[in-house]
Amino acid sequence: MDSLRSGAVRSLECELLxxxxxxxxxxxxxVLREVSFDLAPGGVLGILGPNGSGKTTLLRLLGGLLRPTAGRIALDGCDxxxxAKATLAQRMAMVPQxxxxxxxxxxxxxxxxxRYPHLRSFEVEGPEDIELARAALAETDTAMLEQRAFMTLSGGEKQRVVIASALAQFGRRVADSGHRPVEVLLLDEPTASLDLGYQLDVASTLRRLNRDRSTSMVIxxxxxxxxxxVCDRVVLLRxxxxxxxxxxxxxxxxDTVRAxxxxEAxxxxxxxxxxxTVVPWARRATTAPNTHEER
Amino acid sequence: MRASRRLLASTDEEAVVAPGNRRWSLRRRLTVALSGFGGLAIITLTVAPLLGPTPIGLGRVFDTSIPFADNVDAQIFFIARLPRALAGALVGASLAVAGVVFQALLRNPLATPFTLGVSAGASLGAMLVITLGVPVAVSGIPAVPIASLLGSLGAAGVVYSMATLRHRGLSTTVLLLAGVTLNSFFSAIIMFVQYSADFTQTFQTVRWLMGNLDVSGFQPIVAALPLTGAAFAMFATLPRALNLLTLGSDSAAARGVDVLRTQRVAFLSASLATGAAVSLSGPIGFIGIVIPHLVRLIVGADHRVVMPASACLGAAFLVGCDVVARTIMAPFELPVGVITALTGGPFFLWLLVRRQ
Incomplete structure (x- = not known):
């Protein structure tokens, strides 16, 4: 496995995450053991692995919802x-499964x-916030659903609305001057519960966000x-x-798909x-020892 | 292709538009809801003390030429009816908002202020005092409300420590399970003590458990006011964070909400409001579940509107129910809990059916 793992130690000059x-x-x-990788600005990184490989935990760590037991996660070099929670939420958003x-x-x-991270306590969303929320809905093709009850949407529509809500976190009011910092979207199994058509919808939405807004993503x-x-780089996690x-x-x-x-694929x-494209055609006996390690 | 699918998806839009008028801005919804429900509460509160089996004249009540000791109308108004209406407003508002907060905290629309054992703890405290024959007042402070308040806060403390003991943060699942278990446990003790108590004591406890707003004087209300005030001050900080909590705690945290602090404040404030309300009136059911749902159907789910609107409607509803309880079988009084459940229950079921 050493030859495969060498890719993980690669270092970039200006890592975003x-x-x-x-x-x-x-x-x-x-759950996770010495995982290292980095995400360049505008990059789309896939975390691939079977169920239970630690993908969701890794994403929650990246989103700052959990603290690593050991090691370090940094955004623009800052741990x-x-x-601050609100500052982080203006740059990084999560989309759950x-x-x-x-x-x-x-x-x-x-x-x-x-818009929560942009509002002071007791502040009510103003017209500008509503504009930004509408713009975010438009970016995911859900603007026409605006008045619908969220519970009545289809799975694919729900997912795109939640992505829009995440994009609204990045929206900056006119008063928030200065350059727009690079935004990171963390998506946990965004298509796991969707049928083929909706999977395509979500994939094309994500590609377009990456192309038009250069949104960086970890999926x-x-x-x-x-x-x-969707992804340009991947980390295989098992x-x-x-x-x-x-x-x-x-x-x-x-060989990596087999591992x-x-x-066999x-x-x-x-x-x-x-x-x-990957087409699996035969099941192989487990190669990796079943190591549920206790510390 | 895609456009046509979207069109198809939106043709049945009429049936699936979110309840409540969402096209209005938050400010406008808040203004309309507060003037509507708040107006209702004020009207109920003004009219309620004038209604009762003994007719009184407003002119005579405020006639200062008659000494208070001789002015029966003023006595009925100021000693019997006004405190009672105010107690109803306080209890109704507290239970309704506590219901909203518990439902949001547990992410469960079936939660009530009594789900987490707070009322069972209060009942146990009250009945122990009644049965053990503690004098009615200990150095001027009536024993039953104090005991029920301590009981409710004790129960809340047990449930809270269970939910935080072995978890990172607060486990709402453990909170729910511990609360339900504690409810049954306390009910069992109540049953046992009742079984071994004598007839008078049992009668007193049963009466207390039915709930009663007959506070006879302003003193109990003044005593409950600091606790209720503290709870409502905490409620005021919650609405926006509770909105985000309904997305799930991870989504809320990723948007910058301090989830643990929100959960703590929500649990503490709702328990305090419930404890204070129950110690004032005994457990009055149904308000904590019917009012929040009714309000959501009218104004939508945004807690910034739901919480103040529920407070107003809860107050108006309980004061109104108490008027019915006092008058419908005069000169006998019905327990107000009977009226809240008898009127609220069928109405709520009708709403549910109509909504499907």
């Missing part, structure tokens, strides 16, 4: 723990919730083909360890889309 030797344990159960509401809000209200997913259609990392064309190979999922460049 950087994880260095990050380990994390829930109580005594070690996440040292950034699914969003279930306890009470029924309208789509616009959900988008406006993204956790177990769907290799979805990752191949049982909390990095198996391989690097540009997707270099990393996505039959990741225990399947054909990896080809798709003639029409131009990105890699």
């Amino acid at each position: 950087q994880a260095a030797n990050v380990s994390f344990a829930y109580k005594r159960h070690l 996440l723990g040292n950034i 699914e969003t279930h509401l306890a009470f029924d809000y309208s789509v616009l209200e959900i988008a406006l919730m993204g 956790s997913t177990h769907d290799l083909n979805f990752a191949a259609s 049982q909390g360890r990095v198996l391989a990392a690097g540009p997707i064309r270099d990393v996505l190979r039959p 990741l999922y225990d399947v 054909t990896v080809e460049q798709h003639a029409m889309t131009g990105h890699m």
